[in-house]
Amino acid sequence: TFISNLSLKAQVSGTVYLELPVNGAVLNTYGVKDANEPGVEGVTVTITDATGTITSQTTASDGTWSDPVATFPIRVEFSWSNLPWLFSAPFGSNSPTSVQFFNSPNSSVNCGLQDPSHFSSTENPVMIIPAYVAGPNNGNGSGEPAVYGFNYLSSGDTHNDHYAGPTISEIGVTWGIAYDKRRSVAYASAVAKRHSDFGPEGVSGIYRIDLTDPGNPSLLDGFNLSGLIPTVPNPRTATSFDPGPYSSYDPEIFDLVGKMSFGDLEISSDGQFLFAMNLTDRTVYQINISNLPTPLTASDIQPLGIEQDLNPGCSNNDFRPWGLTYHQNKLYAGVVCTGQTSQDLNDLSASIFEYDFVTSSWSLFFGPFSINYLKGATEGGGNGVDNRWNCWVDNFYNLDDDGNPNSTGDRIGFPQPILSDLLFDVDGSLILGFTDRTANQAGRNNRGTDSGDGNLYSCDSGGDILRICLINGAYVVEGSASSCDTPLDPSDPNSNADRGINNQEYYWGDYTAGLSHFETTQGALAILPGTNEVATSAMVPINQRTGGIRWLNNSSGETTRSYEIIDLSSSQGGFAKANSLGDLETLLDPAPLEIGNRIWTDTDNDGIQDADEAGIDGIVVKL
Secondary structure, eight states, rough: OOOOOOOOOEEEEEEEEEOOOOEEEEEOOTTSSOTTOOOOOTTEEEEEEETOEEEEEEOOOTTTEEEESSOOOOOEEEEEOOTTTOOEEETTTBBSSSSSEEOOBBBOOEEEEEEEOOSSSSSSOOOEEBBBOOOOSTTTTSSSSSEEEEEEEOBBBBBOEEESSSSSHBOOOOOEEEEEETTTEEEEEOOOOTTBBTTTTTEEEEEEEEOTTTSSSOOOOHHHHOOTTTOOOOOOOTTTTTSSSSSSSSSSGGGGGGBEEEEEEEOOTSOOOOOOOOOTTTTEEEOOOTTTTTTGGGEEEESSGGGGGOOOOGGOEEEEEEEEEETTEEEEEEEOOTTTTTOOOGOEEEEEEETTTTTEEEEEEEEEOOOBBBOSSSTTOSSTTTBOOOOOOGGGGGTTTTTTTTOOOOOEOOOOEEEEEEEETTOOOOEEEEEEEGGGGOOOBBOOOOOTOOOOBBOOOOEEEEEEEEEEEEEETTSSGGGGGOOOOTTTTTOOOOOOOGGOOOSTTSSSSSTTOOOOOEEEEEOTTTTTTEEEEEESSSSSTTEEEEEEETTTTTEEEEEEOOOOGGGTTTOOTTTBBOOOEEEOOOOOOOOOOBEEEOTTTTOOOOOOBBBOOOOOOOO
């Protein structure tokens, strides 16, 4: 009989995973590895036995690791200094502490990590979004809500769970919105929108909204950054909103849409800084908000770089930034090349820039990539103008493609791109929201810019939503790789084949059946990590001439549900299928704090919990 003298080594193994708050519409359990929670790559696992022998492993792409161990007991320590945005997850059955001890082989040596920006205590958090009404801020629509709240799982068109926030008279129209979860305060920034008025703080106003009770949002205060950052004075005159009460020529603001006031807002993970995209000088400003409501001074505000930092090389210097997102301790900005001077469609492109707070510098993160592609028409079968992105224009009468102020009033479909929002999915992929500039330059049954033109015009917006997939460490635009695509759906009347960038739409569910509108998204985005869906602002989410939210599946691209928020007729100041809503924000909770440690007998007095040093029970710890 052959007897082997080889001794088999015991083994320890486990998984490091990322906590997510929900799995679809079901609340996950923190401290337990739920079915949809992904592994975390790149975590260092250090194993030390009683003799001081040290081995080290690194978690794989699925978060798994294993190590052959010759002798027990052992000390296992997880460390992730290379992933500074992650923290230990709450203690649980699958998530003990980052230092663990074992006396025998074990295949469940796991560790849970969490990104505090993902945390939610509920599967149905409140969301908020700015809303628009035509006319001056002291006009007939002054009492209408300028911000709405609703629940994440809302759906339908009954309007029975709205939370009405500050009014148009209090803050005017805003687009950017950011939430300080530590203080339960939202920030909303002024936006230049034709037919609608700025609030009391003017073109550079930012407003604070109290969300201590999310069901009753109320205005705290506002501040005006004029004199602290470059601004364009309000160009409107006493007659801009004539003839009224909701109908106006408002010519002065037309070409300044996307070029003055603010674009997006973001907030740092520690709640100390607000980031505002100033469209006047195409620069992001960092605002120290930790001492508010003490008035801001110049020392509280600093530009992040200079104007040209966000220029990807656009022809004639025609670059226009707008969108922002704060992700893993870095800031990202979305920029388009507008082609406004050249009027050459080949000059249209989009780019993403990254700001590194360690080096205090911007760098090109992704792009530029062309956005000169055939997409779904704003209405019907497409006319060669409404089913593509167009170069920016400075003349209202170019929106109906003839430049003639004496033409008959008509519906307008002339999409001009603004990269208004961007966010990262749980898998690291980018989702980009594009709003249609034209839908902020025109309204519903509203006037042209020529006071001699008695016609009324109605805009059908034509935004878009794109996915930039992270595949094997590289980013690719949807449709350029088979793994960054969604199946053709025979029920889709838009037919996502031959529509969209690379000839196919990833999020093909961005249409409303029966209403002949094939690009209904309007550029605002939000996700609740773990749902596998993205929420986006949209026109006609259910019924015609309305505004609301559409949720799209991040795997299949289909619509999962829709929710109607705005149903104001033009005779009440409504924008119908033009942009009637601003940015979108989910009110997530601050992640809870948890502390703990191990009391042990330090026999060798080295201050380290060695594998063979026993813990001490029965010690009372007072905080």
